[in-house]
Amino acid sequence: MASLTIRKLDEGVKTYLRLRSAKNHRSVEEEVRVILRELIEGREEPLTPFAVPPAASTAPVSQRTGALPEASVTLIIGGGIAAFKSLDLIRRLKERRIEVRCVLTKAAQQFVTPLSVSALSHERVYTDLFDPQSEFDAGHIRLARDCDLIVVAPATADLMAKMANGHADDLASAILLATNRKVLLAPAMNPLMWNNAATRRNVALLQRDGVVLIGPNSGEMAEAGEAGIGRMSEAIEIAAATERLLRPPVPRPLAGKRVLITAGPTHEPIDPVRYIANRSSGKQGFAIAAAAQAAGAEVILVSGPVDLGDPQGVTVKHVESARQMLEQVQAALPADIAIFAAAVADWRVANEGEQKLKKTSAGMPPLQLVENPDILATISKLTDKRPPLVIGFAAETEHLIDNAKSKLARKGCDWIVANDVSPATGVMGGDRNTVHLISRRDGEIAVDSWPAMTKEQVAIELVAHVARSVTDKSLESAS
Numbered sequence: 122m123a124s125l126t127i128r129k130l131d132e133g134v135k136t137y138l139r140l141r142s143a144k145n146h147r148s149v150e151e152e153v154r155v156i157l158r159e160l161i162e163g164r165e166e167p168l169t170p171f172a173v174p175p176a177a178s179t180a181p182v183s184q185r186t187g188a189l190p191e192a193s194v195t196l197i198i199g200g201g202i203a204a205f206k207s208l209d210l211i212r213r214l215k216e217r218r219i220e221v222r223c224v225l226t227k228a229a230q231q232f233v234t235p236l237s238v239s240a241l242s243h244e245r246v247y248t249d250l251f252d253p254q255s256e257f258d259a260g261h262i263r264l265a266r267d268c269d270l271i272v273v274a275p276a277t278a279d280l281m282a283k284m285a286n287g288h289a290d291d292l293a294s295a296i297l298l299a300t301n302r303k304v305l306l307a308p309a310m311n312p313l314m315w316n317n318a319a320t321r322r323n324v325a326l327l328q329r330d331g332v333v334l335i336g337p338n339s340g341e342m343a344e345a346g347e348a349g350i351g352r353m354s355e356a357i358e359i360a361a362a363t364e365r366l367l368r369p370p371v372p373r374p375l376a377g378k379r380v381l382i383t384a385g386p387t388h389e390p391i392d393p394v395r396y397i398a399n400r401s402s403g404k405q406g407f408a409i410a411a412a413a414q415a416a417g418a419e420v421i422l423v424s425g426p427v428d429l430g431d432p433q434g435v436t437v438k439h440v441e442s443a444r445q446m447l448e449q450v451q452a453a454l455p456a457d458i459a460i461f462a463a464a465v466a467d468w469r470v471a472n473e474g475e476q477k478l479k480k481t482s483a484g485m486p487p488l489q490l491v492e493n494p495d496i497l498a499t500i501s502k503l504t505d506k507r508p509p510l511v512i513g514f515a516a517e518t519e520h521l522i523d524n525a526k527s528k529l530a531r532k533g534c535d536w537i538v539a540n541d542v543s544p545a546t547g548v549m550g551g552d553r554n555t556v557h558l559i560s561r562r563d564g565e566i567a568v569d570s571w572p573a574m575t576k577e578q579v580a581i582e583l584v585a586h587v588a589r590s591v592t593d594k595s596l597e598s599a600s
């Protein structure tokens with residue numbers, strides 16, 4: 122049987138459901154069930170009790186900008202003085218585009234009312250395990266699982282004891298026992314309760330079970346003259362911890378590293394209108410630049426003439442010839458890592474025409490070629506500003522591995538990424554690549570052959586290797 126996720130529905134439909142469920146004092150899910158039941162039974166309410174605003178005007182910022190995914194939390198409020206801080210917590214979670222459905226224990230209702238919690242969360246509030254309205258389809262199970270995270274704030278000593286021991290005699294504890302979601306507890310209690318051996322045991326058990334705790338902080342208690350560890354963390358701290366669990370920061374293993382990359386072909390002029398070129402598209406180098414940038418590096422991309430947009434967040438230097446490319450590469454040093462993926466022309470025309478060469482009766486003009494600077498070898502053999510990790514590319518059409526191995530030795534770089542660019546492979550200009558990473562390992566030359574992948578996947582894999590090598594080196598130098 123298919124399942125339905127309310128937050129993935131169109132904004133207009135969601136707004137309609139929210140308004141209709143509020144009017145009928147039901148949760149949104151219950152409202153959907155009632156609508157479906159009534160439709161089947163042929164006695165549905167008219168579907169427009171409220172005007173449905175156009176989707177664009179009601180879409181949350183996350184959907185309009187694509188900035189952040191929506192997330193939802195079941196917030197269990199326990200019976201402690203700090204329950205009043207949970208009202209602020211609801212507001213702060215909603216500010217972060219996190220939907221909040223609240224459950225109040227019986228004791229919590231002595232401190233905050235379901236009415237104020239419902240007004241702030243814009244959702245029905247749940248208080249009873251044996252509620253026929255929500256239990257006709259196991260509502261406590263839905264509260265336990267129809268969310269991305271369960272937050273308990275304040276987590277009372279009593280709630281933690283129940284949770285640690287698997288009790289389920291009220292809605293809050295039943296949800297905590299029935300959930301398969303991560304649970305974040307914000308304990309709040311008198312310092313003596315917090316330090317009591319029973320609480321210490323329960324906390325240790327919960328942590329062993331993978332429950333995450335925020336706080337408690339130390340400070341003054343509500344009770345006059347009492348101070349110590351037991352104050353609930355501030356709402357803003359709990360909201361930040363919630364967000365970290367819901368949207369863990371993307372790993373940025375190359376943060377603080379400067380990566381220099383070359384890409385594309387070079388154009389070597391014959392005269393002002395003609396040039397010698399090759400079929401490189403620049404796709405592989407551009408993909409590496411984007412992957413290194415996503416890994417947190419500062420990226421300088423020196424690119425020959427290509428038909429690609431500049432990757433976001435990358436400094437791009439556009440050049441034409443091999444000599445210009447070398448100039449820009451040298452200007453970009455120092456760098457921590459250099460990856461030379463450009464297909465640099467080996468030769469240029471020595472006698473470049475100042476004017477367009479004309480057809481004459483003397484026949485074809487003799488084009489004399491001279492060697493271009495070898496960017497990979499030049500940078501690999503630097504004595505002062507040599508990047509600690511220099512990676513070259515070997516584009517070969519025959520004897521791929523042997524040629525790449527001898528290139529590694531000849532050029533003095535650290536790794537070679539070898540790829541077969543024979544026309545049959547479709548690598549030049551295509552979207553996929555099959556590469557072999559050739560490096561020195563324990564005095565031997567090692568060859569890692571990767572399966573065929575898109576150029577983006579090759580880039581991500583290569584950047585992951587680079588990040589591991591950089592981390593290993595910094596660990597070595599630290600020890």
Ligand SMILES: Cc1cc2nc3c(=O)[nH]c(=O)nc-3n(C[C@H](O)[C@H](O)[C@H](O)COP(=O)(O)O)c2cc1C
Nearest residue numbers: 199200201202226228229277278279280309310311
């Ligand atoms: C005024 C007052 C304040 C309380 N504050 C706390 C507290 O901060 N932390 C706590 O663990 N229990 C506190 N309690 C005790 C709980 O309310 C009690 O253990 C209750 O059974 C907890 O129920 P619950 O865990 O289902 O919310 C307080 C009780 C009273 C009367």
